[in-house]
Structure formats: C-alpha cells, structure tokens
Amino acid sequence: MDRGGSMLVENPIASDVLLRAESLSKSFGTVPVLFSVSFDLKAGEVHALIGENGAGKSTLMKIMSGFHSPTSGRIFYNGEAVTLPPNGQAEALGIVLIHQELNLAEQMTVTENIFLGREIAKNGILDKSAMHKRVVQILDSVGLDISPDTRISQLSIAEKQMVEIAKAMSRNARVLIMDEPTAVLTEAETRILFTQVDRLRKQGVAIMFVSHKLHEVSEISDRVTILRDGQWIATRPTKGLALDEMARMMVGRELSDLYPPIAETDIDADVALRVDGLSTQNIHNVSFELRSGEILGFSGLVGSGRTEVFEAICGLVPMRNGSITTFGQSGRFATVAQARNAGIVYLTKDRKGKGLLLQEGMQTNLTLLALPQFAKRLMLNKKQEEAALARAVRRFDIRARDPNVLAKDMSGGNQQKLLLAKVMEANPKIVIIDEPTRGIDVGTKQQIYHFIAALAAEGVSIVVISSEMPEVIGISHRVIVMRDGQIAGTLTGDAINETQIVRYAAGLNEEKMHA
Amino acid sequence: MPDTAQTQPASNKPKIDLKMYGPAIALALLCILGFSLNTAFLSEGNITNLLTRSAFIGIIAVGATFVITAGGIDLSVGSMAAAIAGVMIILMNSLIDVLGTGTLTVVIGATSAIILGALAGLANGLLTTKGKIEAFIVTLGTMGIFRSLVTYFADGGTLSLSFEIRGTYRPVYYESILGVPIPVWVFIMVAISGWFLMNRTTFGRYCTAIGSNEHVAQYSAINVNKIKTWTYVIQGLCVALATVIYVPRLGSASSSTGVLWELEAIAAVIIGGTVLKGGYGRIGGTILGALILTTIGNILNFTDLVSNYLNGTMQGLIIIVAVWLQRADWGGKSKT
Amino acid sequence: MPDTAQTQPASNKPKIDLKMYGPAIALALLCILGFSLNTAFLSEGNITNLLTRSAFIGIIAVGATFVITAGGIDLSVGSMAAAIAGVMIILMNSLIDVLGTGTLTVVIGATSAIILGALAGLANGLLTTKGKIEAFIVTLGTMGIFRSLVTYFADGGTLSLSFEIRGTYRPVYYESILGVPIPVWVFIMVAISGWFLMNRTTFGRYCTAIGSNEHVAQYSAINVNKIKTWTYVIQGLCVALATVIYVPRLGSASSSTGVLWELEAIAAVIIGGTVLKGGYGRIGGTILGALILTTIGNILNFTDLVSNYLNGTMQGLIIIVAVWLQRADWGGKSKT
Amino acid sequence: QDTIKIGVSYPTPTHAWAAGMNWHAEQAEARLEALYPDIDLILINSPDPASQASALEDLVSIHAIDALVVLPFESEPLTDPVLNVKESGALITVVDRGLSQPGIEDIYVAGNNPELGRVSAQYMKTRLESGDNIVILRGIPTVIDNERFDGFMAEIEGTGINVLDHKHANWNRDDGFEVMQDFLSRFPDIDAVWAQDDDIAIGVVAALEQAGRTGDGMFVVGGAGMKETIRGIMDGNELVPVDVLYPPSMIATAMDVTVAAFKSNGPVAGRYILGATLITPENAEAFYFPDSPF
Numbered sequence A: 001m002d003r004g005g006s007m008l009v010e011n012p013i014a015s016d017v018l019l020r021a022e023s024l025s026k027s028f029g030t031v032p033v034l035f036s037v038s039f040d041l042k043a044g045e046v047h048a049l050i051g052e053n054g055a056g057k058s059t060l061m062k063i064m065s066g067f068h069s070p071t072s073g074r075i076f077y078n079g080e081a082v083t084l085p086p087n088g089q090a091e092a093l094g095i096v097l098i099h100q101e102l103n104l105a106e107q108m109t110v111t112e113n114i115f116l117g118r119e120i121a122k123n124g125i126l127d128k129s130a131m132h133k134r135v136v137q138i139l140d141s142v143g144l145d146i147s148p149d150t151r152i153s154q155l156s157i158a159e160k161q162m163v164e165i166a167k168a169m170s171r172n173a174r175v176l177i178m179d180e181p182t183a184v185l186t187e188a189e190t191r192i193l194f195t196q197v198d199r200l201r202k203q204g205v206a207i208m209f210v211s212h213k214l215h216e217v218s219e220i221s222d223r224v225t226i227l228r229d230g231q232w233i234a235t236r237p238t239k240g241l242a243l244d245e246m247a248r249m250m251v252g253r254e255l256s257d258l259y260p261p262i263a264e265t266d267i268d269a270d271v272a273l274r275v276d277g278l279s280t281q282n283i284h285n286v287s288f289e290l291r292s293g294e295i296l297g298f299s300g301l302v303g304s305g306r307t308e309v310f311e312a313i314c315g316l317v318p319m320r321n322g323s324i325t326t327f328g329q330s331g332r333f334a335t336v337a338q339a340r341n342a343g344i345v346y347l348t349k350d351r352k353g354k355g356l357l358l359q360e361g362m363q364t365n366l367t368l369l370a371l372p373q374f375a376k377r378l379m380l381n382k383k384q385e386e387a388a389l390a391r392a393v394r395r396f397d398i399r400a401r402d403p404n405v406l407a408k409d410m411s412g413g414n415q416q417k418l419l420l421a422k423v424m425e426a427n428p429k430i431v432i433i434d435e436p437t438r439g440i441d442v443g444t445k446q447q448i449y450h451f452i453a454a455l456a457a458e459g460v461s462i463v464v465i466s467s468e469m470p471e472v473i474g475i476s477h478r479v480i481v482m483r484d485g486q487i488a489g490t491l492t493g494d495a496i497n498e499t500q501i502v503r504y505a506a507g508l509n510e511e512k513m514h515a
Numbered sequence B, C: 001m002p003d004t005a006q007t008q009p010a011s012n013k014p015k016i017d018l019k020m021y022g023p024a025i026a027l028a029l030l031c032i033l034g035f036s037l038n039t040a041f042l043s044e045g046n047i048t049n050l051l052t053r054s055a056f057i058g059i060i061a062v063g064a065t066f067v068i069t070a071g072g073i074d075l076s077v078g079s080m081a082a083a084i085a086g087v088m089i090i091l092m093n094s095l096i097d098v099l100g101t102g103t104l105t106v107v108i109g110a111t112s113a114i115i116l117g118a119l120a121g122l123a124n125g126l127l128t129t130k131g132k133i134e135a136f137i138v139t140l141g142t143m144g145i146f147r148s149l150v151t152y153f154a155d156g157g158t159l160s161l162s163f164e165i166r167g168t169y170r171p172v173y174y175e176s177i178l179g180v181p182i183p184v185w186v187f188i189m190v191a192i193s194g195w196f197l198m199n200r201t202t203f204g205r206y207c208t209a210i211g212s213n214e215h216v217a218q219y220s221a222i223n224v225n226k227i228k229t230w231t232y233v234i235q236g237l238c239v240a241l242a243t244v245i246y247v248p249r250l251g252s253a254s255s256s257t258g259v260l261w262e263l264e265a266i267a268a269v270i271i272g273g274t275v276l277k278g279g280y281g282r283i284g285g286t287i288l289g290a291l292i293l294t295t296i297g298n299i300l301n302f303t304d305l306v307s308n309y310l311n312g313t314m315q316g317l318i319i320i321v322a323v324w325l326q327r328a329d330w331g332g333k334s335k336t
Numbered sequence D: 001q002d003t004i005k006i007g008v009s010y011p012t013p014t015h016a017w018a019a020g021m022n023w024h025a026e027q028a029e030a031r032l033e034a035l036y037p038d039i040d041l042i043l044i045n046s047p048d049p050a051s052q053a054s055a056l057e058d059l060v061s062i063h064a065i066d067a068l069v070v071l072p073f074e075s076e077p078l079t080d081p082v083l084n085v086k087e088s089g090a091l092i093t094v095v096d097r098g099l100s101q102p103g104i105e106d107i108y109v110a111g112n113n114p115e116l117g118r119v120s121a122q123y124m125k126t127r128l129e130s131g132d133n134i135v136i137l138r139g140i141p142t143v144i145d146n147e148r149f150d151g152f153m154a155e156i157e158g159t160g161i162n163v164l165d166h167k168h169a170n171w172n173r174d175d176g177f178e179v180m181q182d183f184l185s186r187f188p189d190i191d192a193v194w195a196q197d198d199d200i201a202i203g204v205v206a207a208l209e210q211a212g213r214t215g216d217g218m219f220v221v222g223g224a225g226m227k228e229t230i231r232g233i234m235d236g237n238e239l240v241p242v243d244v245l246y247p248p249s250m251i252a253t254a255m256d257v258t259v260a261a262f263k264s265n266g267p268v269a270g271r272y273i274l275g276a277t278l279i280t281p282e283n284a285e286a287f288y289f290p291d292s293p294f
C-alpha cells in the first residue's frame, strides 16, 4: 500500500511543475463557465485558488482531477500531456480531490467510506481488520475521535468533512486538491488540517486549495491564483500579498469594512422570543430572550447543542421541557409550519441534506418554505413566484449563468445565497441563521452582514449561530456561548471578544446564566 | 458590479423535451403499427373502445402518480377496486328493496364507493406514515386483505349486480355525451384535475419535494406525513372512481376483478416518465402511458400473426422498446 | 484548544439491534402461534417440510437482496424460473435418447439451467444499465416474455420430465444428507455464500454503495454498471439454482409455475430488513423473511379457525404486523 | 369471397387445465381452417374478465365476426359483453361456464360441474364407510369450485364419512403438494383424498409418497382427465384408481359445433353437456389421447 514517500522528503523538487492546466475552457451545454484558464501546481507547494462564488474554482478543480473533461485546453501531468480518467480513477495516478459537496455514502460507516473503491482486499475478499487498523490510524492523525463503525448519517457536518479529509489523506496522493475543506470546520479542526497539509507539503505533495477565508489562504499557501467570472486574473506568491489586495482582485473593486456598524440595541424593545428552561435529549435547561431588532450570536463548539436548541424551538426536534413565548404569545411549535406562521424561520447549516432540493431549479427551491403565500387556496400563482425569483436574484446577488440551472449544479456559495433567500421569502420576524456565510466569498459576506444589520434595523430579530468567531463578534449585539447542551455564558458590549468566548466554550468560566 | 448573467435558457431543455415527448412518440408509433395491421384500428368505434378501456387504468394511474412522486408505492389498487366493487354491489342490491331501482340507489352506491376508496387509501397512508411501515409491505398486505375480503363477500364466487338495477346504472358505462363515452369524460376530468393538482397547487409541489428529499421537505415547513397520507387517499379516490365506472360494464365483482391492475398502473406511470423513486411526476405522461398499455393490448387483438401463447412476449418487448425509445438518448447521466 | 466533540456512541446501538432481531422475533412468535394451534407444528416432519419449502423462495430472495441493495428491482424471477424449468425439462427429455437416464443427463440439464439463469439475468442487467431503462420496466417486460415463452414451449400445456429420468433426479429434492434434505443444504450454502458475498467482499460493499448513493459510488471509481449488471446475473443464478431443486419435486413446469414468486421474494427481502430503495442489505434477514412467509402459509393450513376465503386477510395482517413489530420503535426519523 | 369469421375467446392459461384448453383451441383452429378455406377462426386469450370483455369488443369492431365461441373467464362479468356481441348479429356459442342470463347463447357446450362433485363423492361412498376420514383440496375460489364442492358435499351428506378439512389448492400442483404435506402433518389418519383436479392430485400423490403414507388402501380421486392420470388408471394404479372427466378439449368440441352451424345441413343449435364420466380401468382407453398436452 505505502508508496515510498521518503525519497520525496529528501529531494523536495519544489520548482517542478507536477500538474499543469493549459488554456482550459469549460462550458456546460452552451453556458461557458471557464475561459482559457491556465494553472500550474508544483510538488511541495500549496497553491491557493480564490475567487467569488461561481467564479469557476470548483469546475477547474474537477477538471484537474478528471471528474469533468474540459471543453478545450490541455492538462499536463509529470510533464506529459494526459487525458485524466473520469470518476475518481485519477486517484490511481495520485491525483486526489476532496469535493466541495460532501461525497460520502450516508448509510455506510466511516471505514466503509474511507476505503470506498479502494478496499484492502485479497481476491475481492475484504480484509476488514487491516482496514479497521488503518482507519484508526488515519482518524487519529486527523484528530477525529469517532468510532470507525459510525454511520456517516450520524455525524455532524464538520465530522463528515473531517472524514473526507481523512479519506483523502489515506490515499497517499501526489496531488491533493481540496475544494473548501475548511468551510464547515472550526478553528481547532482547521489547525489539525493545516498541520497535515504542512506535513504533506514537506513530503513533496502538490496541494491545491480553495477557501473563502482569506486569512487561511494567507497562512497556508505559497502561491495564490485569482479567478473572476471564469477568467484567470493573476497568480502571485502569497508572501507580500495583503488580504485586502486578494479581496480586491477577487471582486474587482475596493471592499469597504467587512462588518457594518452596529446600531445600539434598544434595551426597551419588545421581547420577540423568550425561551425558558428548554430541554431535549441533548439540551438542558436553556433560557434566553431575544428582543426585536436584536442580533444575538450563538457561539460554542461543534456539538455544544446550538443547532438543537433552535431545531427544538422550530418543531424539528422533540422538546422534553420548557416554554416558548413569541411576541407575548406562549406556546410550543409542533411543526416548522407553526413556527413559520408565528414568524420564526430557521436556516439550516446542512444546505444539501436539509436545505435545498438538489434536483430542482432555483424557482421551486426559493418559494418552498413560504409556498402558501404564493397560493390562493392551494392554487399557485406562477407569476408571483417568478417575480419573487427575480427579486431574490437581485437582492441576494445569486449568480447562475443559466437561470434554469438545477440547485445541484449551482456553485456552493450561490446555493447558500439561494437558501438565505428561501427563508427570507417567509417574511420572518425572527430569523435563525445557522452558519450564515458558509462557503461565501468575502464580497458577498460583506453583503450578507450588511443585509443582516439592515434587517435588524427594521426591527427583525436575528439569531446567528456561527463557528466563525470573528463573524459572531463582528455582527452581534450580544453573544450566548453554549457548552455541553447548556448556556455557559452571555456576553455583551466589550466583553464580546475571542478570549471570553473561548473561556466559556471550553468551560473555564463556570458562570451559568439564567440557571 | 456584475449582475446575474441572464443568459440563454439552453442545455437541459432539449433533454426535458425528449422526456416530454417520448411517450407521445411511442404512442404515435404504436398507432401507425396498428393502422398498418388493420385500417379498422383508426375507426371511430375502435378509438372509442380504446379510450374507454384506458379510462380504468388511466384513472387509477393518475392516483398512482401522486403516490409515486411523493416516494411511495401502492400495490393494493387492483384488490381495492375489487373490494370496493364488491361492497358497492352488495349495498346496491340490498338498497333496491328500500329505495327501488332508481337513480338514488345508484348515487348512494357510487357515493359509498368513493367513501370506501378514501378510507382504504387512508388506511394505507396511515399505516405507512404513522405506522412507519414500508409502503411496499403495507400495500402488499392490504392487497391480500382486500382481495380475500371480496372472495369472502362473494363466498368464493361472484357478486352480481341485480338485473333490476342494471338498466339504471348501465348508461354510466355505455352512454355517450357529445359523442364521447361517459367513462372517457370521467377520465378527461380526472386527468385535468390531476394535472392541475400536480402542477398548479402547493399540494403537487409538496409531493415532488417529499419524493425528492424528505428532510428538505420537513425543514421547509411541509407536513410530510399529512401530504403522504393524502397521496394514498387520492389514490383510493381514483380507484373508487374507476370502480364506479367499471361496475356497470361487467355488473359483477369477484376475486379475479382487478388482478394485476397495480402492475399496469405503475407501469403506466413509469412509462409516462415519472421516476419510480419519487421526486418527479408527470400526469400527462401517465395518461399517455395508460393509452400505450391499452393500445398494445388492442393491437395484439388485431392480428393473429403471432401465436396467442406469445402475446406476453410481444407485450413485454413493446413495453421495453417504448420506454427505451424515450430514455436512450438522455445523455450520459443515468438517473435512478 | 478543545478538540472535536465526541458524538456519543449511545442511542443508535439498540435500534440496530431491534432491526437485527426483529425478523427473528417475528418468526419466533409465529412458531409459538403455530405450536399453540397444533403441537404437530413443531414435529420433525413439519419443520423439515417448512425448511424445504422455504428453500425456493429463500434462494431466489438471496439474489433479490443483491439487486435491491444495489437500488434495483427484479419482477421477472417467477417467470424466469418457469422458463428455465421448461427448457431444462425439454433438454433433459431429449438428452435421454442420446445419453441415457444416468447422472450425466441430469448434470447437463442442471448446468444448462445455471447458464440460462445467468444469461437471463445478464439480459435484465444490460437492459437496465446499458439500455438505461428503469429496472421496473425491464423486468416487467421480461416477466411477460419469460412467462409466455414457457407457455409456448409447453404448447399451452404442462412440460413433464420423462418418467425414465425422474428416478435419477428425484433424490435431489427428496433425499437427505445427515438428516437434512438436499434442498435445505443448497439453501444453507446459498445463504452462507450470499452472506459472505454481501458482507465480506468488495462486491457486496459496492452494491451497498451504489444503492446508497449512485453518484458517490461512481465518483469512487466503482464501475456502477458492471456491479449492477452482476446483481442481476446473481439473481439469475439464484433463480436457476432454485429451479434445479424445484423440478425434481413434481417433475413438471407450466405457465402457472412460479406465479407471484417475485412478490414473495421481494417481500421476504423487505421483511428481513433490507431497504427497498437500496443501500442496506441483510442476507440473514432475507432468510428469516423467507421462513416467515412460508410459516404463515403453513400455519394457515394447520387450522380451520378462519374461513379459507380469508387466508389472504390473515396473511396480509401477519405480514404487516411482523414488519411493524420490528420497525415501530425506530425512533423519530422516517426513512424511505 | 365470403369468409366466415369466427372469434374464439377464452382465458389465458392460469392453470394447467386452462393451458390444455388453450392447446386444444389452437389445434382445432389449424384443423378447421385447413378443412374449410372460407373459415377464419380468430383466437384471443385474456388474463382477466375485463380484458376478455375488451377482446369481445375488438372481435366485433375490428374483425366483424359472424360467430363467437366464448369460454367466459367468469359467468357474471361476461354476460353483458357477450350480449353486446349477440346484438351485433353474431352466432353465440358458450363453453363451460354458462352466462348468468338465459337465452343469449345459441349453442352451449359444457362439462358438468355439480355432477363432477357428485360422481366423485359417489365413488368415495363405494370405497369408504362411516367413520372414515377424507380431506379435500379445492380449486381456485370460483363459482365452478363452489358447484363442484357443493355437489360433493351434498352427496356425501349423511354417510358418516368425515371431511377433516378442505383447503384451496388452486388447481395447481405445487399448492396440492404443500397443502397435502400439511394435512399429513396435521391428521394422522386419512383414508382418502378428493383432489379437485388431476394437477392437484399429482401434488397430493407426491406428498403421500414422500411421507410414506400410500399404504392401507389410501386413495386419491382427481378430475378432468389428464392423459398421465388416465394412463395410470389403465395401468392399474391403486393410489389413483379412477378419474372424473372434465375435458379441456371441450373448447374444440364447441368450435366444431359452431363451424358446423355454418357447414352442416342439420340443425346444430342447442345444449351439449359432456358427461362427468367416471373413468375406470374398464373404460380408460377411450379417454386416452397420448398426443394431447393434457
């Protein structure tokens, strides 16, 4: 199994181009998405690819790993022009892609997924114990503390992503292409990933990397290539390239402040949502208030129960105890529809599994949550739906070159924007946004933050659940930190800072609010 | 700032079109075949027969389109039809003594059939959703139950509509309005309502969403269990309607009534382009699918070129080819 | 820095166990019911009969487990069995003149059956994968084709194995080795091989992956079409094996041989816990499913408490309850 | 040329007897069409009553038949459709299962179902005495099955012969085998078996042999007149000593009579009831047709 990697360690041929794309163009049907893009990847380097949502990053990566074939242009591997074999068979050549969209079989276990298509077997007979042993090692090396026999469907999204990473690590790649691996990861997990990336780089692996988190790009990469609207814009050494400069080249204009100025909250504003003593299987005695016009951040580690609190409030997870008061009306919601009718909507962090119908177009997805608004007694008003789409496309800057594109074929960031547009169609008075900017480019991120601030200014109450601390800090009036299914602390004003959040999240501050 | 690029609608359209017109093309080819075997194929009489016959399976298949689109399956429809027909006949026969042989008896019989159909569908739906039992098992079970109930009611034999009432009821199958037989009118109305429900209402949209991804549906405030249950109720209503126009045709019900209708109905749905695993339903296609199936049977009655023993072979081949015609060109992606 | 949070291993284990033992519990309850109706139910003779009878459907259902796990369906198995039996009988009868009535004739007959089964399965598989026609339609088509072929071969009647060769072939059904009838041995071997193939080989894993998410499987460099085609070939082989032990039982085949075996086989698979939409297959469950179905029939023959006409009702109820027993507690999430 | 078109409509082979009937129809077609160049027989078999009704419509609208020979899938549901054919002016011959309204058919050719049950029971009475036990394996739940069963039970009434149980074996060998296996597990003492037709009887015999319970004068009575059964009777088989006639070739008889209605110079309309003859070693030879598939 093990390829002799040691030779590469001793001779880091860092200047050698291992994989090169030359004048690649790609069209889907008649819709062009890449225009004569060239890109090279050297052994022992991390080459970041950045660009706005829909710029064509994922498409380029899929072409360079054989999953798509280019409409024109050539690919050189080891100096030879090649036609990469399809469907991941390029892995046999040492080219491994971690897809932006998770590529795991949900009902199968971690081990089964990690070895899928690459089982350790003799004459077709599985060597289960060898695979088990290997998986334990691999999981350990990426710091993932789960049983190898866990089914994927039982994992959190971050854990799934780590399984993807573990899977890629297990392949002994010469070229490792990673499409937004950190989008769903926490800081801690990102650190682990970067340690591994660094190790591989030292071994002479060529690494291609996409992230919308520019500080990560700055930290981990050696070179950066910028794409805009399917065009190559520039390739630069990372050293000396400022974040602002990256952002400017990506979006083609100067970006003002990422975070909008936050208006003071009105302490006397009505309480929009009040939760008392909420408990579920994993949540214990959670109580808090949300005022009209307030942006309330929810921070904490993955698995600390933030999602479950709000899924319980919206009738998606059974509640054991507790009461909920919305605008003075008390009463639990048994279904999402009841919550929606009371003005509360929840935007899931799992956009593929729970957010969008991948086989449908933008139109159907956009209006699904608020569909009764588009109907008079069951009857749909298609005109109204079309108008809504046109409005949403403008308002959220959803970029699809083909308006009839299926959700599954949209770029990740644009899917996220569509999802945001979808929940906003319900005209909520309380919006719970779980990981609002997952996979969103900086330019759009800025737009979303401003959008959230504007909504709050209009009196809408907003909960932002986020694993990105700067985001929570940058946008919230108040931050609640959760730990082990309980509220560990509430931060306001100047107390909203990373140190405080981390202290509560890690259990170093044992103050319990609302206890 | 670059705006959304509103470009050509291209690329998926042609595929969708092939999918749209595939069943129509297959039907047209069959008609040409039929006509070339015997010009009487296109005679008014035969066309009328064909349409009238398609009505049963067609109406049932419209219901099945909803069930399948929402990710379910109903194997019980044939037996359900038999059971409903049986109860309806018993009821009408006994009503004659009380209410006579007038329209009222027929109306009450038909109304009861509709109610029974809704209840039978409700049972299937609740067992599937609340009972959390696979639709395949639930409806395989009720298939056996309904069929054996009609055998039981008929004491192993046949339940016959009393001859006194037949005269009143017969026209429902045999009469025409504006030259079109009543069953065909019913079929047309069910088709239009079905199309409308599927494509122009929240209900249809919800069926598609549930069949496509139940989680997404749930997170989109859709009451998944309620909608799924309703698809079975609609299926039951369609079965009942089909039965109401079936009974005056043959005036009886027995354990052999409606045998294998479930397979025919599902076949009509799939031939019409609906995806068996759910998430994509086409009522128009289903109608064509039902017409295709009936036409195959009709054509086989047109010729004795092949041994009767080989009817099944012909039928099988034609079904496979008809579907292959519309699917083969779909381009690389294998769906389902 | 704090690490990735642990997902508690708890809570899913017991569910899986319920799923695992559900069919076994259902079977045990049935046995208790049978014994309480008549103690002869647990007599050696009856148990032997039960197991031997289960062999046909059981062997076919093992094949169906692969097809279904990989996201397919095969409706043609019953007709395929009839067609294979027919050809096998014709072949053996005509070989008698050439090779006599010895073992060789039987061996050649059986071998041909196996080859035919593989070819029939291959046809289903290729039409589904290369032809890109829905499995439901393909196998509905071949179901009709195979059945009408046997009618044709039999000239509308029954094909009977010549009496001269029956003596040689009979033991394959009626003899026992170590007190266990040969069909049961074959069943055991098919079950073990099936279990091994499903759980211990790359092939089984690929079936699961394809049924779970075809797209992921394809992106994992799995040759989806090849594996899917193989599942149908395996199904064909299982049907052929079942036929080889079926023919010596009564020495004949007709157009009514194997009618509805497809539904029984699929039911056995689903009762056993395999998911109809693919991605999760349990050979052990399938075996229990086959035993459950046979036991239900057996128990109904053991009592005259209920009207014969209501057999179907009993059967339907028991199937629904048996599955409900194992599914009801699965917790909130409704799968399928 | 004035071709005489005769439609022949009957069920698809759902069980072996019906398969034999299908074969005889095709044989008769070949024979009659060879004999009379101006006769065209159009054969259609249908899988259920509704399809058969459709087939009848097609025979009229497409083929404009002059006569119809019909073996109804079931009596009730086909009465109206046959009446419609009659109204088109065609001559009607009904086979086996009569229509539920009298006077529609011109010719009726049939076996005798109640008689089959009665004759079977009469034979039982000659071999058994009060206190003896029998089991019954019935056909597919249908009117035919009920008529036979009722005929049998009426005849056996009051003889003291115990009917231990009766189950449907659906005129099917496999079902006959399995039901009999279970009867044998259940009842230690069985003296005779009434299997409603020869296919069921084949399964019953296999089960008896497997269980080694063929001795002690145990016997099986089947029905229909399958050639293998008749051969056995001729050879003195003690297990299945007799059979009761109910020949699937009656469809051919009906076709002959119908053709004769156009060709014969004598009157043809009327009822032709084939006897439910008890076939014994003495008369078996007369009912043995080695080339028939049944």
Ligand SMILES: Nc1ncnc2c1ncn2[C@@H]1O[C@H](COP(=O)(O)OP(=O)(O)OP(=O)(O)O)[C@@H](O)[C@H]1O
Binding pocket: A028, A033, A051, A052, A053, A054, A055, A056, A057, A058, A059, A060, A100, A399, A400, A401, A402, A405, A409, A410, A411, A412, A413, A414, A439, A441
């Ligand atoms: N299979 C496909 N069919 C049609 N259009 C597609 C397909 N795949 C991608 N596209 C389109 O190509 C364009 C580029 O998409 P791509 O996924 O490469 O963007 P991206 O740069 O990765 O964006 P993001 O940052 O949002 O992930 C988008 O307009 C997208 O809709």
Ligand SMILES: Nc1ncnc2c1ncn2[C@@H]1O[C@H](COP(=O)(O)OP(=O)(O)OP(=O)(O)O)[C@@H](O)[C@H]1O
Binding pocket: A154, A155, A156, A157, A158, A282, A300, A301, A302, A303, A304, A305, A306, A307, A308, A311, A317, A349, A434, A465, A467, C007, C008
């Ligand atoms: N062990 C588990 N098995 C199955 N589902 C779980 C498990 N743990 C949590 N979940 C579910 O996963 C969802 C996410 O819960 P979690 O507690 O991880 O939220 P979170 O703290 O908001 O995580 P994130 O930081 O990723 O948003 C909840 O709906 C919860 O019910």
Ligand SMILES: O[C@@H]1[C@@H](O)[C@H](O)OC[C@H]1O
Binding pocket: D015, D017, D018, D096, D139, D144, D171, D196, D197, D198, D223, D224, D246
């Ligand atoms: O009358 C027929 C009967 O004799 C046979 O045994 O089964 C089928 C019937 O149609």
Ligand SMILES: [Mg+2]
Binding pocket: A057, A058, A059, A100, A179, A411, A412, A413
């Ligand atoms: Mg992307």
Ligand SMILES: [Mg+2]
Binding pocket: B304, D029, D033, D040, D041, D042, D043
């Ligand atoms: Mg002819």
